[in-house]
Amino acid sequence: MPEPRRWAYLGPQGTFTEAALRAFPAAAGAEHVPYSTVPAALDALRGGEVGGAIVALENSVEGSVPTTLDELATGEPLQIVGEVHLPVSFALLVRPGTSLADVKTVASHPHAQPQCRRWLAANVPDAEWRAATSNAEAAQHVADGHYDAALAGSFAAARYGLDVLAEDIHDVADAVTRFVALRRPCSPPPPTGMDRTSVVAFLGEDHPGALLEILTEFSVRGINLSLIQSRPTGEGLGSYLFWMDFEGHVFESRVGEALMGLRRICADVRFLGSYTRADGVRPDIRRGTHDHDFTEAAAWLATIRCGATER
Amino acid sequence: MPEPRRWAYLGPQGTFTEAALRAFPAAAGAEHVPYSTVPAALDALRGGEVGGAIVALENSVEGSVPTTLDELATGEPLQIVGEVHLPVSFALLVRPGTSLADVKTVASHPHAQPQCRRWLAANVPDAEWRAATSNAEAAQHVADGHYDAALAGSFAAARYGLDVLAEDIHDVADAVTRFVALRRPCSPPPPTGMDRTSVVAFLGEDHPGALLEILTEFSVRGINLSLIQSRPTGEGLGSYLFWMDFEGHVFESRVGEALMGLRRICADVRFLGSYTRADGVRPDIRRGTHDHDFTEAAAWLATIRCGATER
Structure with a gap:
């Protein structure tokens, strides 16, 4: 590919x-x-x-x-x-020569403002905030002279001919x-042992305990979820989808079996991909849920089904 | 066969x-x-x-x-x-001509006596109980004149030339x-839709939460247990086995997958058989756990693994 x-x-x-x-x-x-x-x-x-x-x-x-x-x-x-x-870390970008005292308007994407609210209140308490469709567009508006400062990545400064007046602005550490x-x-990229898989599960009918059922499909196979987010599907009250990210790759047996479990109990499941995770975490695979455990168990089941019990 | x-x-x-x-x-x-x-x-x-x-x-x-x-x-x-x-229903067997007032000794297998204790106390309060290796042997001893009465199945009377002095004796109704x-x-007998399966799961190491793990393998696939019994294996403290009877047949996908789950997480699993249940109960199979659900889910997994996502 x-x-x-x-x-x-x-x-x-x-x-x-x-x-x-x-x-x-x-x-x-x-x-x-x-x-x-x-x-x-x-x-x-x-x-x-x-x-x-x-x-x-x-x-x-x-x-x-x-x-x-x-x-x-x-x-x-x-x-x-x-x-x-x-x-998540912003810089305050200004035209060359601008000082903090000169900043009366600060522009940014609406998502950036709440993440810098405390810094803004402490450092430019009198400045007014202006919305832009992106932080980069806010920088463009500063370069054009429409606003005094923009909250954006420091990497945007050079591109718009601006100076970095303050760096590392964020209210929450380590975001x-x-x-x-x-x-x-x-076809998914090959497994690395540091993989994440994303799916969306659709609950067609309002089914009590459905979320618990879905989570059990993962827990019984030792799979940890890193994200679960419910969203209405827009198809009427009680119709929900769950976005789920979890450890492992669709090529692993434990993941394959969990996905088949979702498929069986949900109205629909959309596979969104298996891919190398960016945090470099290599999860411990729980006892009994390695691929070789599944292979051995399947061979054993075939044996007892045909009547050849081990002695 | x-x-x-x-x-x-x-x-x-x-x-x-x-x-x-x-x-x-x-x-x-x-x-x-x-x-x-x-x-x-x-x-x-x-x-x-x-x-x-x-x-x-x-x-x-x-x-x-x-x-x-x-x-x-x-x-x-x-x-x-x-x-x-x-x-579970006993008869009081006596030699022909014996009345309740004549009964001074009652023999039975030790398991029968506690199940008839209240009846005995109410009807032959002065009789002494004697142990036999089986209820039938107790009947034989009555026929031989060693004891006055035996607790046994009424079907044993004719075989030992005894009379049924009282029937339907049991302290607990519907046992x-x-x-x-x-x-x-x-090879197991074919499935009938009214099947039971028995296994023994061995826990090699003392593993906290192991029983919960085992039960989850069943519950996630909608399989109800009818019997679970723990027994020490005799191989040292903390070494246990669990005898489990549950609904379904080893040829069903949901049962096969649960058995493979046990195999993966237990030190050993002994398959004891799948067979027609005597109570004639045909269990409801939970949504998403029919064989055709497993077949469809496996086909879907094969599809996403090779990169052909449904549209």
Whole structure:
């Protein structure tokens, strides 16, 4: 499976999403194509204009995470082939010569403002906040003279001819944004032992205890979930979907059996991909849930079904 | 698989076990061979003297149930191919002409006495109880003049030339003894939709939560247990086995997958058989755990593993 030569991202240049794309090894050397919204980037991938796309999935500082979830859960299928984690950390970008005392307006994507609220209150208490469609666009507006300062990644400064007046701005320490790299449906990348799998499970009818049933499919096979997020499907009250990320790869027996369990009990299941996790964690596989345990147990079952009991 | 022509049972003639054997369709027309103990009957089967054996497994009124469990769990393997339920109900057998006032001694197997204690206290309060190795042997001792009365099945009266002085004696209403029919290891009888499966799971190491893990293997696949019984294995403190009876047949997908789950997490699992249940109950199979659900889910998993996502 050759790597795509064109990758879509949420532009303009200088967004956190572009920084994530630049940090994704499979996109090195490829052309990076900005789109103005997450759905536009995903549609470009679906339509074949690009071969890959990168979007924010968790803790976004700029992209709309609910939009991404809903697009991937219910739009024309795409597949996650990798992920990138970026620390959440903003810089205050200004035109050269501007001091903190000069800052009367600060622009950013609406997601960035609450993450810097305390810093803003302490350092530019009198400045007014202005919304932009992206942090990079906010930087552009500062360069154009519309606003005094922008909250954006420090990497955006050079691109817009701005200075970094303050760095490492964030109210919450160690916050990370998680981005996922997408392709059109494809054979999953091979397992590395440090893998994550994403699925969306649809509950058709309102079934008491359904979530417990779903979680049990994972726990009985020793699989830890890293994310579970419920969303209404938009098809009426009581109709929900669950986005779930969990450890392991679809090629592992424990994961395959858990996925088949979901498939059996849910109205529908969408496989969103198995891919190398960005945090480098290699999970312990619980006693009795290694691939060789499944292989041995299947051989034993075949034996007792044909009447040849071990002695 | 032709039916055995010789069946072993716990004798002498007139025991409840013989009555169970006479009620077991597959043994109709075969020779019924009495043995003096449960282990002797099982060894006769193992050694090929007989082709089948029937022993009490639950709520026994005469055979030693712990002995049966331990023999089947840890002795040379045998396989359960059927079961018989008999109501627990005794008769007071006496020599012709004996009245209640004449009864000074009552003999029975030690298991029968506690099940008739209240009846005895109310009806023959001054009689002393005497132990026999079986209720049928107690009847023989009454016929021989050693004791005045025996607690036994009413079917034993004719065989020993005794009269039934009282019938339907039992302290607990609706009690049932469960017998199992055994053969040497063989291909299981075909599923009927009214099946039961028996296994023994061995826990090698003392593992916290192991029982919960085992029960979860069943519950996640919608399988109800009808019996669970722990027994020490005799191999040191903390070494236990669990005898488990549950609904379904080893040929069902949900049962096969649960058995493989046990195999993966237990030190050892002994398959004891799948067979038609005597109570005629046809369990509801839970949504998502029918064979066709497993077949469909496996086909779906194969699809996503090779990269062909449904649209």
